[in-house]
Amino acid sequence: xxxxxxxxxxxxxxxxxxxxxxxxxxxxxxxxxxxxxxxxxxxxxxxxxxxxxxxxxxxxxxxxxxxxxxxxxxxxxxxxxxxxxxxxxxxxxxxxxxxxxxxxxxxxxxxxxxxxxxxxxxxxxxxxxxxxxxxxxxxxxxxxxxxxxxxxxxxxxxxxxxxxxxxxxxxxxxxxxxxxxxxxxxxxxxxxxxxxxxxxxxxxxxxxxxxxxxxxxxxxxxxxxxxxxxxxxxxxxxxxxxxxxxxxxxxxxxxxxxxxxxxxxxxxxxxxxxxxxxxxxxxxxxxxxxxxxxxxxxxxxxxxxxxxxxxxxxxxxxxxxxxxxxxxxxxxxxxxxxxxxxxxxxxxxxxxxxxxxxxxxxxxxxxxxxxxxxxxxxxxxxxxxxxxxxxxxxxxxxxxxxxxxxxxxxxxxxxxxxxxxxxxxxxxxxxxxxxxxxxxxxxxxxxxxxxx
Amino acid sequence: xxxxxxxxxxxxxxxxxxxxxxxxxxxxxxxxxxxxxxxxxxxxxxxxxxxxxxxxxxxxxxxxxxxxxxxxxxxxxxxxxxxxxxxxxxxxxxxxxxxxxxxxxxxxxxxxxxxxxxxxxxxxxxxxxxxxxxxxxxxxxxxxxxxxxxxxxxxxxxxxxxxxxxxxxxxxxxxxxxxxxxxxxxxxxxxxxxxxxxxxxxxxxxxxxxxxxxxxxxxxxxxxxxxxxxxxxxxxxxxxxxxxxxxxxxxxxxxxxxxxxxxxxxxxxxxxxxxxxxxxxxxxxxxxxxxxxxxxxxxxxxxxxxxxxxxxxxxxxxxxxxxxxxxxxxxxxxxxxxx
Numbered sequence: 001x002x003x004x005x006x007x008x009x010x011x012x013x014x015x016x017x018x019x020x021x022x023x024x025x026x027x028x029x030x031x032x033x034x035x036x037x038x039x040x041x042x043x044x045x046x047x048x049x050x051x052x053x054x055x056x057x058x059x060x061x062x063x064x065x066x067x068x069x070x071x072x073x074x075x076x077x078x079x080x081x082x083x084x085x086x087x088x089x090x091x092x093x094x095x096x097x098x099x100x101x102x103x104x105x106x107x108x109x110x111x112x113x114x115x116x117x118x119x120x121x122x123x124x125x126x127x128x129x130x131x132x133x134x135x136x137x138x139x140x141x142x143x144x145x146x147x148x149x150x151x152x153x154x155x156x157x158x159x160x161x162x163x164x165x166x167x168x169x170x171x172x173x174x175x176x177x178x179x180x181x182x183x184x185x186x187x188x189x190x191x192x193x194x195x196x197x198x199x200x201x202x203x204x205x206x207x208x209x210x211x212x213x214x215x216x217x218x219x220x221x222x223x224x225x226x227x228x229x230x231x232x233x234x235x236x237x238x239x240x241x242x243x244x245x246x247x248x249x250x251x252x253x254x255x256x257x258x259x260x261x262x263x264x265x266x267x268x269x270x271x272x273x274x275x276x277x278x279x280x281x282x283x284x285x286x287x288x289x290x291x292x293x294x295x296x297x298x299x300x301x302x303x304x305x306x307x308x309x310x311x312x313x314x315x316x317x318x319x320x321x322x323x324x325x326x327x328x329x330x331x332x333x334x335x336x337x338x339x340x341x342x343x344x345x346x347x348x349x350x351x352x353x354x355x356x357x358x359x360x361x362x363x364x365x366x367x368x369x370x371x372x373x374x375x376x377x378x379x380x381x382x383x384x385x386x387x388x389x390x391x392x393x394x395x396x397x398x399x400x401x402x403x404x405x406x407x408x409x410x411x412x413x414x415x416x417x418x419x420x421x422x423x424x425x426x427x428x429x430x431x432x433x434x435x436x437x438x439x440x441x442x443x444x445x446x447x448x449x450x451x452x
Numbered sequence: 453x454x455x456x457x458x459x460x461x462x463x464x465x466x467x468x469x470x471x472x473x474x475x476x477x478x479x480x481x482x483x484x485x486x487x488x489x490x491x492x493x494x495x496x497x498x499x500x501x502x503x504x505x506x507x508x509x510x511x512x513x514x515x516x517x518x519x520x521x522x523x524x525x526x527x528x529x530x531x532x533x534x535x536x537x538x539x540x541x542x543x544x545x546x547x548x549x550x551x552x553x554x555x556x557x558x559x560x561x562x563x564x565x566x567x568x569x570x571x572x573x574x575x576x577x578x579x580x581x582x583x584x585x586x587x588x589x590x591x592x593x594x595x596x597x598x599x600x601x602x603x604x605x606x607x608x609x610x611x612x613x614x615x616x617x618x619x620x621x622x623x624x625x626x627x628x629x630x631x632x633x634x635x636x637x638x639x640x641x642x643x644x645x646x647x648x649x650x651x652x653x654x655x656x657x658x659x660x661x662x663x664x665x666x667x668x669x670x671x672x673x674x675x676x677x678x679x680x681x682x683x684x685x686x687x688x689x690x691x692x693x694x695x696x697x698x699x700x701x702x703x704x705x706x707x708x709x710x711x712x713x714x715x716x717x718x719x720x721x722x723x724x725x726x727x728x729x730x731x732x733x734x735x736x737x738x739x740x741x742x743x744x745x746x747x748x749x750x751x752x753x754x755x756x757x758x759x760x761x762x763x764x765x766x767x768x769x770x771x772x773x774x775x776x777x778x779x780x781x782x783x784x785x786x787x788x789x790x791x
Binding site (some may be wrong): 085 | 717722
């Protein structure tokens with residue numbers, strides 16, 4: 001009787017606590033393996049349907065896959081690093097995985113591209129068969145993000161993401177007396193005038209930006225150093241400048257105290273909102289802004305549908321970029337021919353890339369310097385931007401993007417920084433506590449790093 | 453003498469006695485192995501999916517073990533350093549405090565409402581109608597997935613949600629529920645309460661139904677009022693179940709994760725004041741996947757949970773049976789000593 005009771009006790013305790021235990025990771029197999037051809041399933045790991053829509057619209061119609069080959073999309077959301085966790089768990093086993101389960105293509109974002117580019121899990125473009133001459137027309141910064149520490153290019157991108165300041169024409173007319181991009185630029189030319197204009201906007205009942213994080217990239221891309229250097233986390237001065245200005249904006253009501261991607265943050269793009277501006281590249285305008293701007297989604301992108309057509313772009317206070325997607329071939333892939341073909345068509349075929357840039361509803365800024373200059377000189381006009389051709393401004397900013405000082409595999413700490421600093425902006429904690437909280441959160445994510 | 457053709461058994465009939473001789477192979481049929489056979493799948497799955505990870509978690513707790521940038525695992529035995537690090541920072545105590553506050557704020561109304569509902573629904577004199585219907589209704593929130601429930605409340609109390617639209621109509625400004633520390637905690641506690649009070653009510657009802665009704669009848673004949681029967685009869689007799697409810701809820705509270713994680717988008721709310729222990733554990737596993745620290749924290753949670761389980765185990769024993777058992781053993785001991 002007593003024995004049975006103790007067994008019951010042990011089982012009860014172990015069962016009730018068992019759920020708390022973590023899972024065990026797979027050990028690294030270690031062996032490297034060259035890419036091969038002939039696989040039947042092209043497995044593509046990504047975090048949204050952007051790349052899929054590009055492939056389905058601009059690649060598959062002209063280049064059908066060989067008989068018997070199918071594409072399998074494995075989508076894991078980016079939020080909370082879920083996508084990276086998925087890659088971290090799957091990539092090490094790719095060499096030994098069954099042919100139909102092998103990752104063939106995985107996508108990475110600018111903030112953490114270096115994390116994967118610097119491993120053997122990403123295959124050099126030269127091994128795939130893409131030559132340097134083929135990518136000579138691409139923006140240098142996109143090639144730099146796609147390169148490992150030794151300069152070997154392993155990631156290729158079809159887009160570039162120069163950031164512009166987006167503003168509402170109607171509000172500009174009311175408060176500044178003009179909606180002409182060149183004139184409005186004078187009111188946002190540098191951070192001091194940007195702050196002064198924010199005061200003017202506030203006096204008229206408008207907010208300069210929607211939330212805390214809108215100006216972050218415009219500050220952080222001009223940083224004098226990366227967030228992590230030599231294994232030490234240290235917040236660059238440019239990030240702190242963002243903190244101080246955003247605190248001022250939050251206390252004075254120059255923003256709506258929202259956080260990036262919140263519903264309330266996006267609501268600032270609707271027709272009757274009092275938010276003056278946002279920062280964003282081409283993908284932001286045509287992937288995010290149009291969605292929030294349209295009053296009636298079924299009507300589509302036509303001027304007068306919500307705030308569509310009431311937007312315009314100008315350079316803003318500082319050149320910056322935001323995001324961008326890089327395509328990597330995975331170690332031991334068995335679909336090298338299809339990968340080469342997709343990369344070649346989407347990332348180096350100038351005619352296709354110009355089409356991606358100008359097709360209504362797509363309008364992405366693509367990674368061809370000469371092609372983008374041609375669009376800038378063309379009579380292309382954007383419906384969302386009230387007939388403006390944003391490409392002359394895009395190309396000017398894209399030419400000035402310099403990432404050499406800020407490139408780091410740890411740039412996703414920017415998201416942690418933004419999240420933690422929101423407590424300071426809302427007034428819950430003081431600046432030092434917020435910074436302390438950031439270092440704590442950063443070291444939980446990356447225990448290998450030291451703090452200053 | 454007669455020979456049974458089918459079994460081959462030979463029956464000797466005599467006056468007043470009969471002897472049956474069975475063939476040897478029939479002598480020891482054991483059905484026991486089939487019992488083990490049928491419960492084996494559970495133990496095999498448990499060993500692979502639960503016991504093995506549990507053991508590995510204990511081992512990892514003593515290692516510095518994490519992946520640097522998705523590359524090979526850094527793995528080194530460091531003894532108790534993980535525990536030292538955990539206890540040297542104020543975080544574990546802070547997050548344990550958060551977890552406890554959120555749990556207790558949800559649990560007090562939960563046990564209070566559940567006791568009232570359970571005693572009403574089982575009251576012989578009230579004779580409520582349609583109790584079956586109400587039992588289903590109060591249980592329904594528990595059927596909904598915790599994550600879905602969190603999303604619902606997150607949308608309700610968001611800056612652009614319906615609650616804030618009503619507030620804005622009256623006051624002209626909004627209230628940021630997810631920025632206010634008490635509001636965030638209260639909403640999480642509220643969801644916990646809403647999801648679990650029905651479950652607790654039904655458990656307590658079962659406990660009360662197990663009480664012999666003649667006790668209540670006798671009490672009412674003796675002139676006891678309903679509060680007397682509740683405090684003198686119901687409460688003492690459902691005490692073991694009440695203890696069980698409290699401790700299982702405490703263990704559930706200790707593991708609180710999905711609701712606060714969704715409500716605060718994994719960040720733990722303003723200044724991490726709604727971060728629970730398991731959210732903290734999850735922090736180690738997103739990003740670099742620090743199995744060492746996560747393992748050490750799991751061991752701490754294991755010990756706390758184990759202590760709570762022991763309390764329920766000893767608290768639920770039948771006091772009289774334990775006493776009788778003790779007396780019996782004492783008797784045997786005494787007899788052996790020759791007293």
